[in-house]
Amino acid sequence: MLITLSELEFGSTGHVKEIRKFRHELGCMGIRVGKQVRMVTKQPIKGPVVILSGNDEVEVAMGLEIADEIIIDTEEKNPGN
Numbered sequence: 001m002l003i004t005l006s007e008l009e010f011g012s013t014g015h016v017k018e019i020r021k022f023r024h025e026l027g028c029m030g031i032r033v034g035k036q037v038r039m040v041t042k043q044p045i046k047g048p049v050v051i052l053s054g055n056d057e058v059e060v061a062m063g064l065e066i067a068d069e070i071i072i073d074t075e076e077k078n079p080g081n
Helices: 023-028
Strands: 002-004 013-019 036-042 049-053 058-062 070-073
Antiparallel strands (some): 002 070, 013 070, 036 049, 049 058
């Protein structure tokens, strides 16, 4: 199922399928298409969300505006990266 990163539930994982905006900024933080992410926490109303990215589990925090632009596939088990 495809959802935005901001919709990912606490403790859930998925793979980045698409980045609509902020591609350069997110790439600098290690978030790229194909990377696995796991939701650590998200604060109500205006965020932020905190995720673990990749096999090395780098912790990344971002606002909801950015998280809304990242599409996550929650069913894909091995994206081939």
